[in-house]
Amino acid sequence: MSETPLLRVQGLTKRFGQRVACLDIDFELWPGEVLGIVGESGSGKTTLLRCIAGQLHVSVGEILFAAHDDIADLAAIGEGERRRRVGHDLGFVHQNPRDGLRLAVSAGANIAEPLMNAGMRHYGSLRRIAADWLARVEIDPTRIDDNPHHFSGGMQQRLQIARNLVTSPRLVLMDEPTGGLDVSVQARLLDLIRQLAADLGLAVLLVTHDLGVARLLAHRLMVMQEGRIVEAGLTDQVLDDPHEAYTQLLVSSVLQL
Amino acid sequence: MSAGYNFAYLDEQTKRMIRRAILKAVAIPGYQVPFAGREMPLPYGWGTGGIQVTASVIGPEDTLKVIDQGADDTTNAVSIRKFFARTAGVRTTTRTTEASIIQTRHRIPETPLKAGQIIVFQVPIPEPLRWLEPREVLTRRMHALGDYGAMHLKLYEDIAHFGRITTAYDYPTLVNARYLMAPSPIPRLDNPKLDRSAALQLFGAGREKRIYALPPHTTVKSLDFEDHPFRVEGWSQPCARCGTRDSYLDEIVIDDRGGRRFVCSDTDYCDGRLAAEARPS
Numbered sequence: 001m002s003e004t005p006l007l008r009v010q011g012l013t014k015r016f017g018q019r020v021a022c023l024d025i026d027f028e029l030w031p032g033e034v035l036g037i038v039g040e041s042g043s044g045k046t047t048l049l050r051c052i053a054g055q056l057h058v059s060v061g062e063i064l065f066a067a068h069d070d071i072a073d074l075a076a077i078g079e080g081e082r083r084r085r086v087g088h089d090l091g092f093v094h095q096n097p098r099d100g101l102r103l104a105v106s107a108g109a110n111i112a113e114p115l116m117n118a119g120m121r122h123y124g125s126l127r128r129i130a131a132d133w134l135a136r137v138e139i140d141p142t143r144i145d146d147n148p149h150h151f152s153g154g155m156q157q158r159l160q161i162a163r164n165l166v167t168s169p170r171l172v173l174m175d176e177p178t179g180g181l182d183v184s185v186q187a188r189l190l191d192l193i194r195q196l197a198a199d200l201g202l203a204v205l206l207v208t209h210d211l212g213v214a215r216l217l218a219h220r221l222m223v224m225q226e227g228r229i230v231e232a233g234l235t236d237q238v239l240d241d242p243h244e245a246y247t248q249l250l251v252s253s254v255l256q257l
Numbered sequence: 258m259s260a261g262y263n264f265a266y267l268d269e270q271t272k273r274m275i276r277r278a279i280l281k282a283v284a285i286p287g288y289q290v291p292f293a294g295r296e297m298p299l300p301y302g303w304g305t306g307g308i309q310v311t312a313s314v315i316g317p318e319d320t321l322k323v324i325d326q327g328a329d330d331t332t333n334a335v336s337i338r339k340f341f342a343r344t345a346g347v348r349t350t351t352r353t354t355e356a357s358i359i360q361t362r363h364r365i366p367e368t369p370l371k372a373g374q375i376i377v378f379q380v381p382i383p384e385p386l387r388w389l390e391p392r393e394v395l396t397r398r399m400h401a402l403g404d405y406g407a408m409h410l411k412l413y414e415d416i417a418h419f420g421r422i423t424t425a426y427d428y429p430t431l432v433n434a435r436y437l438m439a440p441s442p443i444p445r446l447d448n449p450k451l452d453r454s455a456a457l458q459l460f461g462a463g464r465e466k467r468i469y470a471l472p473p474h475t476t477v478k479s480l481d482f483e484d485h486p487f488r489v490e491g492w493s494q495p496c497a498r499c500g501t502r503d504s505y506l507d508e509i510v511i512d513d514r515g516g517r518r519f520v521c522s523d524t525d526y527c528d529g530r531l532a533a534e535a536r537p538s
Contacts, residue, residue, distance in 0.1 A: 080402055102410070109413050116413070117406030123416055123482040145417050 012061030036218030091164035097156035282470035287432030305463025307379035322356035327522030370456035
């Protein structure tokens with residue numbers, strides 16, 4: 001691992017009027033690391049992710065991202081500067097693939113779009129890269145011209161992941177990537193994410209309420225409750241030996257088969 | 258000139274407001290400037306934007322030509338020409354070379370425009386990103402950030418499904434290497450005429466209340482891919498009247514047995530070529 005963290009969040013607080021969604025969040029994420037955030041619905045997980053993704057303005061705090069040669073405070077810069085300095089180093093996988101895909105255009109175009117945004121203007125290369133990525137996310141490349149509208153939920157989610165990874169980001173934010181999928185599809189998707197993250201040396205910030213998903217993917221885990229991080233540590237340590245009462249409750253409420 | 262109306266129908270304050278919008282549009286080529294569009298005595302979609310722009314730039318010394326799909330004798334062209342003949346008392350013409358202002362719908366004349374001429378386009382949908390993003394707030398942000406990569410999606414889809422770019426009209430262009438611009442529904446063949454034209458080109462959208470402009474000699478690049486460059490369309494046969502091969506041709510059905518012929522859509526250009534042939538050399 002390198003000397004400096006890829007992402008350092010310091011004192012992040014997000015308020016919606018009087019209501020506090022995230023309070024005084026501090027953490028670091030290192031290159032190649034998968035950090036899980038667990039907690040029940042409404043605990044501020046997704047709000048935190050959306051603050052980092054630039055979709056929400058932070059009330060107080062710093063989000064320091066190690067851009068190419070300097071450190072950018074994502075909480076302080078505007079969208080234009082964010083694009084210039086962070087560019088495609090940061091991806092976002094939505095829980096619902098329909099939020100992260102363009103359903104009106106073909107699967108190939110969905111993968112090619114981020115490359116076109118980055119300035120690639122060669123149809124042949126775009127096509128080749130799109131076909132290559134479809135194969136990598138286990139979608140039959142002959143479906144390159146099919147509309148993702150006709151894909152299954154699992155395929156749509158894999159397509160969304162391909163669309164996010166095609167520009168080789170260094171950090172990918174994932175918001176419940178396996179939500180709404182049946183268990184066998186989830187298992188394949190988890191394998192895929194784990195393999196891609198390892199192959200590409202990706203750092204992943206993974207929000208989930210599914211402790212099983214967290215156990216499989218995350219190296220480290222943070223537990224959130226009412227906007228605060230109540231416990232953090234190595235995944236196995238947090239799940240096998242929870243210290244906080246809330247974490248104990250969370251772990252014990254998982255059904256054991 | 259009919260009494261009871263101000264010169265060129267619009268009141269002077271309105272014309273000043275529109276001229277200010279035009280000045281801003283000329284200063285920022287390709288940028289869509291909002292303006293307080295007025296109700297005009299013709300329906301939206303018939304050229305209310307173009308007619309307001311024309312009314313604001315026209316003077317008593319001007320000579321006006323109006324074309325619709327290249328023709329001077331279609332209903333829309335005839336009514337707008339008559340409208341300005343009555344309300345402004347200006348000279349009108351069908352000759353491209355004689356006109357100082359040309360208002361047009363769906364075409365640019367084949368005869369190259371000269372310095373000093375103004376061409377006014379009627380625009381139905383000024384926002385080239387609209388098919389991609391229905392929210393105005395977001396399209397404005399995309400323009401501000403120059404976020405135009407997604408515009409190539411349409412071209413990508415064309416090639417993926419048909420093997421070539423099939424967008425035939427309103428072909429998206431990049432103005433002065435900055436703003437993405439809808440050239441109005443002119444055929445693709447007319448796009449190269451926008452580039453570095455010597456004439457001032459003004460675009461008016463009445464329903465959407467937007468004005469944009471290309472000052473003379475502005476670069477206008479049609480979007481394309483490196484391995485699928487922009488190409489204009491061609492026809493398998495020449496114009497059935499004047500025999501030209503480089504003009505935009507309309508397909509006209511001439512009987513009910515499948516007979517058809519192709520003739521120039523620019524009537525002035527076609528007539529001009531016929532007259533030149535008839536003239537003894």
